Amino acid sequence: MSNNTLITLKEAPTLAAVFRQRVAHTPNAIAYIQHDTKDGQWHEYSWSETAREVIRWQAALKSSGLQTGERVVIMCKNSREWVICDQATLGLGLVLVPVFMNDRAENINWISNDCSASLLVIEGQEQWDTLKGSIDELESVHTIVAVHEVKDQHPKLKPLQEWLPQEPVTADLAEEETSSEELATIVYTSGTTGRPKGVMLSHHNIIWNIHAALQLFDIGPDNTFLSFLPLSHTFERTVGYYLAMVCGATTAYNRSIPQLAEDLSIIKPTLLVSVPRIFERIYGRIMDKLTTESSIKQKLFRSAIDIGWDKFEYDQGRGKWAPAFLLHPLLDALVGAKVRARLGGQLRFTVCGGAALSPDVARMFIGLGIPVTQGYGLTETSPVIAANPLENNIPASVGLPLPGVEVEISDQEELLTRSPSIMIGYWNKPEATADMIDAQGWLHTGDKARIEDGHVFITGRLKEIIVLSTGEKIPPTDMENAIALDPLIEQAMVIGEGKPYLSALVVPNPEHFEQLCRSSGLKPGDAENYNNEVVREQVLQRVQEKLSAFPGYAKIHNVAILNEPLTPENGLLTPTLKLRRNRILMYYTDEVADLYSGH
Numbered sequence: 001m002s003n004n005t006l007i008t009l010k011e012a013p014t015l016a017a018v019f020r021q022r023v024a025h026t027p028n029a030i031a032y033i034q035h036d037t038k039d040g041q042w043h044e045y046s047w048s049e050t051a052r053e054v055i056r057w058q059a060a061l062k063s064s065g066l067q068t069g070e071r072v073v074i075m076c077k078n079s080r081e082w083v084i085c086d087q088a089t090l091g092l093g094l095v096l097v098p099v100f101m102n103d104r105a106e107n108i109n110w111i112s113n114d115c116s117a118s119l120l121v122i123e124g125q126e127q128w129d130t131l132k133g134s135i136d137e138l139e140s141v142h143t144i145v146a147v148h149e150v151k152d153q154h155p156k157l158k159p160l161q162e163w164l165p166q167e168p169v170t171a172d173l174a175e176e177e178t179s180s181e182e183l184a185t186i187v188y189t190s191g192t193t194g195r196p197k198g199v200m201l202s203h204h205n206i207i208w209n210i211h212a213a214l215q216l217f218d219i220g221p222d223n224t225f226l227s228f229l230p231l232s233h234t235f236e237r238t239v240g241y242y243l244a245m246v247c248g249a250t251t252a253y254n255r256s257i258p259q260l261a262e263d264l265s266i267i268k269p270t271l272l273v274s275v276p277r278i279f280e281r282i283y284g285r286i287m288d289k290l291t292t293e294s295s296i297k298q299k300l301f302r303s304a305i306d307i308g309w310d311k312f313e314y315d316q317g318r319g320k321w322a323p324a325f326l327l328h329p330l331l332d333a334l335v336g337a338k339v340r341a342r343l344g345g346q347l348r349f350t351v352c353g354g355a356a357l358s359p360d361v362a363r364m365f366i367g368l369g370i371p372v373t374q375g376y377g378l379t380e381t382s383p384v385i386a387a388n389p390l391e392n393n394i395p396a397s398v399g400l401p402l403p404g405v406e407v408e409i410s411d412q413e414e415l416l417t418r419s420p421s422i423m424i425g426y427w428n429k430p431e432a433t434a435d436m437i438d439a440q441g442w443l444h445t446g447d448k449a450r451i452e453d454g455h456v457f458i459t460g461r462l463k464e465i466i467v468l469s470t471g472e473k474i475p476p477t478d479m480e481n482a483i484a485l486d487p488l489i490e491q492a493m494v495i496g497e498g499k500p501y502l503s504a505l506v507v508p509n510p511e512h513f514e515q516l517c518r519s520s521g522l523k524p525g526d527a528e529n530y531n532n533e534v535v536r537e538q539v540l541q542r543v544q545e546k547l548s549a550f551p552g553y554a555k556i557h558n559v560a561i562l563n564e565p566l567t568p569e570n571g572l573l574t575p576t577l578k579l580r581r582n583r584i585l586m587y588y589t590d591e592v593a594d595l596y597s598g599h
Contacts, residue, residue, distance in 0.1 A: 005221045005248045009211050013180035014203040015242060016090040020173050022245050023051045029221065031245075032080040033252035033267065042252075042266070045080060050087075051173055053080075057088035058174045059165045064119060064143050068093035068176060071117040071186065073141070075099050075108060075127050078231045078253050081147050081160075083241065085121050090184060090203075091174035097186045097198075098232035100568060100575035105130050107196070109137045111188050115198055115427060116140040124148030128157070180204040186427050187234050189379045198427030199379045201234075209382040209421040210243045212402035216389040219271070221248035223348070226269035228254035228278075233576055234383040235353050240273040261342065268344035275354040276361065277577060279372065280484060283361045286339065288487045303327070304335035308367035316393060336368040343370065349390055351375050353383075353398075354576060356458065358481045362395035374398050376458065378445060380436065382421040385445075386456045397455035407456060408442065414462055415449035416442040448475075464581070469500050472553045479554055480579075482546045488512040488539065491566050493579050494556070495592060503558040503595040504543055505588060507565050530561045560591040 007025065012018040022031075027048035035042050066072070072089050074096060076082050089096045097115050099108055101123060108131060112120060120141045122128060128150045131138075135154060138144075144156045145163050177184075184203045188196040225244050229236035244251050252267040254260055260278070290298055307328050313319030340347065349371040357374055365372045371390055376398030377383035385407070388399035401407045405419040418441050425433035437443050448460045460475030467473050476494035483492040483504065491507040508516075514524040520534050529535055540559045547554055566572040572584050585592060 006214070007246050007248075009207060012246075013207065014090070014177045014182070015184055015206060016087065016173075016175070016177050016203075018207065018242065018245055019051075019054070019087045019090070020175070022248060023047045023173070026221065026248050027051075029248060030250045032083065033224075033250060034080050035253070035255050050080065050084060052169075053084045054087045054091070055169050055171055055173060056164050057084055058092055059169045059171065060163050061088055061092055061094065061119070063165070064163075066092070066094055066118055068178075069095065069183070070119075071095045071097050071115045072119045072121065073097045073099055073108070073112050073115075073117045074121045074232075075101055075103070076121060076123040076147055077101050078227050078229075078236070079147075080253070082231050088174075090177060093176040093178060093182065095183050095186060097188070098237070099188065100230060100232050101127065102569055103130075103575060104569065104571065105134050109134055110195065111198075112141055113137070113139050114188075115186055118142060120144045122146050122150075125150050128152060177203065180207070183424065187232075187379050197429055197432055199234075200424040200427055201382055202424055205382040205421050205423060206238055206242060207246075208404075208419075209238060209384055209402070210246050212404050212419075212421070213239070213243065213384050213387065214246070215403045216387055216400070219243070219247045219249060223247070223249040223270045224267065224346075225249060225251045225271050225273065226254055226263060226267050226344075227251050227273070228257065228260055228263075229273055229275060229354075230575065233354075234379045235377065236273055238383060239351060264342070264344040268346040270346050270348045272343075272347065272350040274350055274352050275577070276352055276357040276481070277355075279352065279357065279361050279365060280481075282342075283364055284485065284487045286364070287485075300331065301335055304331040305364055305367035307331060308336060308369060309363050312366050316391075332369060339368045340370060347371075349373055351387065353377065355578070356477060356481055357395070358485060359396055360485060366393075366395060376456065378443075380423045380443060381417060381419070382423070384421075385415075385417050385419075388455075394453075394455050397452075397457045399456065400454050401456065407451065409449060409451060410444075412462065413448045413450070413459070415445045415447050415456065415458070417445060418442050466494065466496050466502070467498070468496055468502070468553075469498055474502065474554060479547060479550060479556075482550070483543050483556075486542050486546050488516065488542055492543070493566075493581065493584055495585065495595075499596050500599050501557040502555065503560070503592075504556045505560050505562055505584065505591065506539060506543065507562045508539070513561075527563065530563045536561060558595045560588070560595055562588065562591070 007018055007021045012021045028046050030044045031047045031050050032045045033042055072094055074085055086096050099111055117140055124146055143158055145158050145160055147160050180203045183200055185201050186198040188198050225240050227240045231237050254263045290301055307324050310319055311325050311328055314321055347370055351373050353375040362372050373388040373393055375384055375387035377385045384402055385405055386399040386401045408416045410416055422443050446462050447458050448462055450457050465473050466476055479494050480492045483489055488508055489506050490509050493505045494502055496502040517524050517529045522529050539561055543556050568575045572580055
């Protein structure tokens, strides 16, 4: 990569300086691509056009009376406006606090009050409808700016176009952030238990993390990211937004998750930042379609994956050359190229994080020529701790620690880490900070791990181990990932703490569940189908089949079929789609009791 495109840590020690340098380096390059619902067109925006909007926002923030260090909460979808808001706050030395766009009012109110936010930026009508019944509870917020039209009126509510200055602004980009150690953002981690904690990250935390990651990955200005993970998630924000800016890459914004397949084919991204669930869904659809194909096509597909995988292992220096590799170009043209075309056909690689990726899913994508690299990190580490580089990719691992990131395994097998990316601490929570970061500066991740050949392998969560009444200890996450690979099952949670055996709560895929009910002679849509014994037995059988490769103790003896999905909106998932296990157990107390009645 040529040095004139990459912005160095010395050139830009703060996130606002990264933006100012990017605008100076490549003012006319395409920064963002976004769809406009008004004209139905995709539009490209240069760095200099984006800078002009940032300057307007900075004028508006100043006229709203915001002073250095004050907090601004943003409740918007991924968009150029999100970036503009962020850059406007960063350059003024303000602190951006991102929240999940579809979060519940009680959570938004709690976060806004906890960080004493002065201003709240919302997407539009839907977010206003969520909040309007409890606006009085937003104690410190004096202004709510709506990016898109809101039909109601309220003394605190300002439409964006009225809030922004009407006159042309001649000022330059603000440079009021004082140092790289200054607080840049507070990101509330949606803990699986209790209230969320505000992770305080400095400019240096995030920028150091980006430059460490760029030592493992060669990313230049000729790349295009397609952004769909929420920017309220630090993984997307650091890797899909700030890192792209450091490299001068273009970022396109996905319209919505249901339109992701269409947007992939339109944008043709070279890089994706993703979570396993996206790959699992694509895998599920492909496997589903495969069952309807002829046995010859099925055999071709499986051969393409097997030979592609073996060739990948050979290319990585871990396998032997085989004569079957001579078939690879033909099989790739027949199978791999078609799957790659569905993802836009230009993908160089994709970084997957946030949760464990199933080995079957990784094997299929890699076997078909789509390099999937797993990474690992926490909000508290800005976020990347480890990642698999393309030339040393062990998909079962979460990769090598980034250069400069120290890792250690404790006596309890917990992964500890230390680096300049470690957070300043939790906002107003010194005790929680001391629990997380010990006196030697080691951050305790809460994840169990082992290190082999330099690669980190996550083996479970310290607190998410199920201990059966027999004393057997079982990590549930891998089992849940395996169960969810069945097209019939959208979500699964394995339970059994203190019980004699394991059970599972499963949320079925509506279409597949309807088919199952029809084939069992039941009337689709009947609420009683969820409790039907015949249906339950069939679901249990499919769950057990998915776990056939697991040790004997990992056997599911009983299932409850849930008739509503687990979502952040109903409080049963965190905004980053992790199971809130204790809440789910409380919510489904009766169902859990039925699974163990008589034991």
